[in-house]
Amino acid sequence: MKFSILVNEGPYTHQSSDSALQFARAVLDKGHEIYRVFFYHDGVNNGTRLTVPPVDDRNLQKRWSELAAAHALDLVVCIAAAQRRGVLDEGEAKRHGKGEGAANIAPGFRISGLGQLIEMGIQSDRVVVFGD
Secondary structure, eight states, X not given: OEEEEEEOSOTTTSTHHHHHHHHHXXXXXXTOEEEXXXXXXXXXXXXXXXXXXXXXSXXXXXXXXXXXHHHTOOEEEEHHHHHHTTOOOHHHHHHTTOXXXXXXXXXXXXXXXXXXXXXXXXXXXXXXXXXX
């Protein structure tokens, strides 16, 4: 079965990101496919490389990046939600005049539009939503 996942909550404000990550691992462990993980609303905060949790806490951004690298997952951050929250890739930082080094997108994540959300709904057997 082909799944897509929508994450609407930030990594440390709600259980949704943890639950989505565990669900993604379970799906992959069972031999299913993940078409895309789309981060929307505060969920885009999962995609910043500037997160520095305490050493005894989980690093969800790093865990998402590692899972994406291990399984070639498509981690998409909504461009509009990301811009509102200061999550930028090189192209967006340059386009908005933020200067060198302003990009803070984490490895494995990419920024794109809501068309990617629509497409994953069309291409997937199931879309599972985490968070409001």
